[in-house]
Amino acid sequence: PRLHVESDLAAGVVLPLDRAQANYLLNVLRRGPDDPVLVFNGRDGEWRAHLVQTGRKGADLHVSERTRAQTPRADLHYLFAPLKSARLDYLAQKAVEMGAGTIRPVITRYTQGERINMDRLRANAVEAAEQCGILAIPDCPEPEKLGPALAGLAPERLLVFCDEDAPVSDPVRALREAADPAQPPPLAVLVGPEGGFSDDERAAIRARPNTVALSLGPRILRADTAAVAVLTLVQAVLGD
């Protein structure tokens, strides 16, 4: 298993586990002193550690050697209009698994759902990092309106705008034409809310230079389906 910890990591460091972590490793995964656990903190790479039980329910992790050097955060920005919290959990996890290094909620005119719980979003991102084996913790900046979010993107960054109104064409060719696969630009992906983008939002998005409006086919996808579809595409055609 891989565990995200806050503390600095080096050989010999002893990491006291909280009750939930100790219970998960000892009783859920039934790990013993000879079963290594991989730990990472998002800064010092990945390290091998061993469980040392302390008392009936407690355990520490003794860090021994580094297994992987730290890798930088992926340069793929995932911009999305928030969904209801259950689906937001799913969407945050899929975005991380599919290579997003920055997950930014954008507020659009038809955005539904209550205020976004950013702690929950960040916790989902860390959990997804543990599960999918990345070492850099995705950045989850505070939500902002669509306009400032677009203005905040560096001009050289190619924005892939998921537009269900775009003519259904070959998305692979559209991506290849928009970017040089040999030197893929830094990417950003934008998916709208369940209620779609308003006309003036759509016009503002299309007006941004270095933006490709991508159809994901003739059917209307749920926003979280569109997320997985477009991230799969951009990774396959332009990914690292």
Ligand code: SAM
């Ligand atoms: N306009 C949609 C409708 O009529 O129901 C509502 C938006 S759709 C549920 C949510 C988002 O997923 C859209 O804003 C778009 O970003 C993306 N999306 C859904 N289907 C798509 C498609 N076929 N091609 C490209 N993007 C799509």
